[in-house]
Amino acid sequence: MLSSFGQAFRTPDLRKKLLFTLGIIILFRMGSVIPTPGVSYAAVQACLAGAPEDANSFLGLANLFSGGALLQLSIFALGIMPYITASIIVQLLTVVIPRFETLKKEGQQGQTKLTQYTRYLTIGLAVLQASTLITFARNPENLFGPQCTNILYRDDVATIVIMVLTMTAGTGLVMWLGELITDKGVGNGMSLLIFTSIAATFPSSLWTIRQQQGWGTFAFVIAMGLVIIAIVVFVEQSQRRIPVQYAKRMVGRRMYGGTSTYIPLKVNMANVIPIIFASSLISLPMMASQFRRSPTGDNPSWVDWVDRYLVRGDHPVYMAIYVTLILFFTFFYVSITFEPDEVADNMKKYGGFIPGIRAGRPTAEYLRYVLNRITVVGAIYLALVSLIPLVALSLFGANQNFPFGGTSILIMVGVGLETVKQIESQLQQHKYEGFLR
Amino acid sequence: MDAVRIALQVVLVASGLIQTLLILLHKGKGGGVSDMFGGGISTSVGSSSVAERNLTRFTVIIALIWVVSIVGIGLIDRFDA
Numbered sequence: 235m236l237s238s239f240g241q242a243f244r245t246p247d248l249r250k251k252l253l254f255t256l257g258i259i260i261l262f263r264m265g266s267v268i269p270t271p272g273v274s275y276a277a278v279q280a281c282l283a284g285a286p287e288d289a290n291s292f293l294g295l296a297n298l299f300s301g302g303a304l305l306q307l308s309i310f311a312l313g314i315m316p317y318i319t320a321s322i323i324v325q326l327l328t329v330v331i332p333r334f335e336t337l338k339k340e341g342q343q344g345q346t347k348l349t350q351y352t353r354y355l356t357i358g359l360a361v362l363q364a365s366t367l368i369t370f371a372r373n374p375e376n377l378f379g380p381q382c383t384n385i386l387y388r389d390d391v392a393t394i395v396i397m398v399l400t401m402t403a404g405t406g407l408v409m410w411l412g413e414l415i416t417d418k419g420v421g422n423g424m425s426l427l428i429f430t431s432i433a434a435t436f437p438s439s440l441w442t443i444r445q446q447q448g449w450g451t452f453a454f455v456i457a458m459g460l461v462i463i464a465i466v467v468f469v470e471q472s473q474r475r476i477p478v479q480y481a482k483r484m485v486g487r488r489m490y491g492g493t494s495t496y497i498p499l500k501v502n503m504a505n506v507i508p509i510i511f512a513s514s515l516i517s518l519p520m521m522a523s524q525f526r527r528s529p530t531g532d533n534p535s536w537v538d539w540v541d542r543y544l545v546r547g548d549h550p551v552y553m554a555i556y557v558t559l560i561l562f563f564t565f566f567y568v569s570i571t572f573e574p575d576e577v578a579d580n581m582k583k584y585g586g587f588i589p590g591i592r593a594g595r596p597t598a599e600y601l602r603y604v605l606n607r608i609t610v611v612g613a614i615y616l617a618l619v620s621l622i623p624l625v626a627l628s629l630f631g632a633n634q635n636f637p638f639g640g641t642s643i644l645i646m647v648g649v650g651l652e653t654v655k656q657i658e659s660q661l662q663q664h665k666y667e668g669f670l671r
Numbered sequence: 672m673d674a675v676r677i678a679l680q681v682v683l684v685a686s687g688l689i690q691t692l693l694i695l696l697h698k699g700k701g702g703g704v705s706d707m708f709g710g711g712i713s714t715s716v717g718s719s720s721v722a723e724r725n726l727t728r729f730t731v732i733i734a735l736i737w738v739v740s741i742v743g744i745g746l747i748d749r750f751d752a
Contacts, residue, residue: 353695357691396684399684402687402691403737406691407737413697
């Protein structure tokens with residue numbers, strides 16, 4: 235395996251791509267620590283150091299995706315999050331808006347159009363999120379806890395507008411960096427950038443565990459992490475293969491078809507997306523309650539209710555709601571991404587059939603039946619993986635961004651596998667030996 | 672130092688706006704969420720026209736100006752306050 239890595243770097247074509255990707259990633263990380271003009275770097279660092287651990291839990295996912303840049307209010311503070319949100323919105327809209335649906339079915343051309351919409355939407359969302367973040371930054375008590383009173387140099391309207399503009403432009407730049415990687419580097423740029431952000435927070439959060447709990451727990455957490463990674467890799471790779479036989483056709487004097495292939499149905503077809511949906515949905519009430527909190531302590535009763543059940547991840551009610559949401563979104567997302575009717579239709583068009591099942595409607599029904607049963611397992615698996623950080627929370631008192639948590643592990647493994655596969659396929663154009671066997 | 676800062680802020684705003692515009696002018700690469708978190712393998716054949724390459728060059732220059740003005744304002748703020 236190591237020799238394969240050496241091989242990858244010895245292939246000039248691939249080496250250029252790898253180095254390009256690394257360069258962009260370094261630029262991205264550098265931008266994540268440059269503070270937005272108007273923000274005092276020293277004050278932010280002081281506030282971060284003194285912040286209680288669960289003070290920013292409601293920003294958890296967003297902060298995780300930005301690799302800690304969000305709370306540093308850097309120029310890439312919003313990171314890739316607006317793009318993710320925008321693409322999720324566009325994908326969901328394809329179900330609702332007929333025009334989007336036709337675009338999606340149009341193939342390459344339509345997809346380009348959809349991507350363009352996603353990009354416009356990203357900038358729009360970035361303006362919104364930047365304004366929200368800056369509103370919080372003007373009253374940093376909400377972000378960092380009461381000891382933190384001011385992190386801005388100036389507070390006039392012009393400065394605020396410039397900050398919003400800068401963060402928006404930064405988000406645009408991040409988006410472009412991601413596209414550059416997709417275009418000229420290896421792997422999918424957006425997901426690689428998310429991967430980088432998540433990986434960047436690993437050492438510090440591991441070190442926190444070591445400082446708070448000592449070497450024993452530290453070693454245990456690392457060992458557990460390796461086991462979890464192995465399991466996740468195993469499940470991610472597993473798929474049900476439905477055999478498909480293509481009929482032989484004579485076109486002119488040549489024979490076509492007659493091949494047998496399979497439709498791979500992955501156990502975890504929806505990947506991390508259900509977890510992302512569920513976590514952002516469950517953090518909504520928490521976010522709303524932030525605005526109604528009074529400093530004197532006499533909160534409205536619903537705020538107290540949210541505080542009791544929906545803020546701390548170790549409460550059973552929280553876990554139950556979380557798991558239910560994940561189960562629901564898994565089925566929901568699989569049903570919009572894989573359409574048995576469409577697949578069956580396509581197969582019929584090209585003269586393919588599943589042995590023992592008639593083409594057309596029976597095939598669609600069979601596919602749906604298999605898919606539903608696989609998704610049950612996949613959904614339960616997702617729910618279990620996503621519960622890991624919550625269990626760790628109650629066992630070790632680790633914070634929500636527990637390094638080997640569900641979202642981070644799933645994304646890291648998913649992106650890692652995908653990127654390695656892509657490097658491998660490029661390597662095979664030169665030599666016939668890869669990383670994965 | 673106020674004059675320098677205001678000048679830098681003007682540069683920052685202008686370059687930020689132009690940069691966003693130029694980035695939006697690029698043709699988007701990649702295709703949606705399922706592509707992002709491991710869907711099918713899609714290999715995009717790189718086909719950048721001359722216009723696209725010039726656009727990239729401009730974007731890089733503007734982005735550099737943008738970063739420099741940010742760092743400049745940061746430095747002024749740091750040693751002025």
